[in-house]
Amino acid sequence: MPYPLWKIKMKTGFFKKIGDILKGMLFYEYTQSLYLGKKSKEDLFNLILYGQLIGIPIFMNFYSMKLMPYLVKEIHEWRFRILREKDIFELISD
């Protein structure tokens, strides 16, 4: 069966633009907040496993090494999030 034309229109061009703007107005703040909550729990988990990478002497070598292949992609992001100096003015966007 041919792909419905309305579905194609929703995914391209003008309708997609309107959809994206509505997404930004309605959902973006909420999804960011959910994402932040998820990431802070992951940060805690990474802190326990890889605390020594940010200067905290936590040695869980067995688990750190075992989980390393799964988490290696996120280590850079995690270190940046944890070590970045936060400014009070960032709360304005919350």
Place this chain on the structure above:
Amino acid sequence: MNSLLVLVWWAIVVVIGYWVYARHVANNIFQVDPKRATPAKMYMDGVDFMPANKNVLFGFQLNSIAGAAPIIGPIVALQWGWIPTLLWLGLGVFFIGWFQDFSSAMVSIRNDGQTFGALGYKLISPRARKILLTFVYFYLLLIACAFGHVITRGISGNPSLPFPLLVVVGVAFLVGHMIYRARTNILLTTVIAIFLIFFSIWLGTKWQIKLSYNLVLICILIFGYFSSILPVWRFIQPYNYSSVYVVYFGIIAGVLGIIVGHKPMTLPAFTGWSTKIGPLWPLLFVTIACGAISGWHSLVSSTATSRQIENELDVRPVAGGAMFAEFTISIIAVIVCATAFGSMAEYVKNLSNPVGIFVGGLGGALKSLGFSLSFSKAMAGMMIIILALTIINLVFRFMKIATAELLGESIGIAKNPHIATIVALIITWILVKTGTWLYVWVLFGGANQLMAGFALLLITLYLVQKSRNYKVAIYPMFFMYATTVSALFYTAFFKLIPAGFAGKKVFGNLFAAAIAILLIILALILAYDGYKAFKRFKEETVEVSTTTQEVEA
């Protein structure tokens, strides 16, 4: 004059402003480069620094900057007539407003996504950061007082609003629980929330509850307390999410109602150079705090937006475009209110209740679409009060943390979130009860525009540092500084202090005057530091160009 002709002015400002002037500034002065890496792409921390689609960011930026101020400001400014109001809205956004939003984002992007506090510390002086924080604190305090009065007066004056507002608060808790705890499907949650809210607005017209001013004020402060203390996901986020549908339904329906109804503008075009509130210059320019130019936007642009821009070409549509969209909201507010009253006297009588003015105007526009008058008025009232409450949420939350930041080291108890929140609530209550609302609104506008002056100063210094044409920034900066300091000076020494010494609302007026004088002093200190920084950057630029010429020779 037919109100639809105002849309011609709107079209001229938006088309020439966005597609001609904004493009010229972006390409020739800031030299936006699509190949340059933005902080979102450089750091990619998965949360704050994350590239996002420009259309999504546009919607987010618009949602962040649009509040009740672009509606209430023009309503109050109409006492000078709709010509000065429309002129300042149009020319302000054309030359200054969009430029400030756009440039704030660009300066932050070119400086690793740093906030304006950090940039002020780096480019102006170390005390500039503390001065900005103090501006923000008093801005939030004044907005809490100004909006506190607006909301309280609006709810106590309209018995069909208390019930739906209670439902909105209940729905906020319900939505928070459904999404975060029960993990319910977002679409189902949204449908339930929208149904409950709109049904309660209709039901509110049947179940009217008359509440006294004092009781409503206490309820608003309790609302503010819980907004500050509870986790974001429990109340504020779901409240903002579920109430945004009411607001945008109101805006869209209002636009359609204006087009369908196309009533004539019944208020006078120009009433004179001086009115009850004071002279046109400088007060018009701080009365309309948003819609033309707002310092708050520079803070929003330099935090969330600048860290999520994928490509420098996106900054103009996101930051600049959102400002023009807010200008559109102000134009709608002007049309709605200028067509609501039969005479100027009737408008002036209602001036201390801007919600009532807006309800009358937008209610009439919605009635043109076929809704009943009672539902239309309830809808309009809910829209503006929800917008104002959204700001109240943020205000007490930020004031709690700003108090800890400013006073926490010297006064240990200031770090306690409950104490900090209660102190902010008490000051708000005092100013709402004892202050004169119109002058508090002017002070709020003054604090807001002072932040705009600060932002324009930073932008000027950045352009000087990079040897670009800084005239597009420095002239608006001079204008904002001169106008704002004059407005604060006039309001403090010609209105508040005389009223206080004459025995009218003594404490509130003198306290507000003290805030105005403090803001003036801080603005002058900042201007001095800014001048020294400007001289420093100019000398460095001359040295570099002299050295370059010597090397070339």
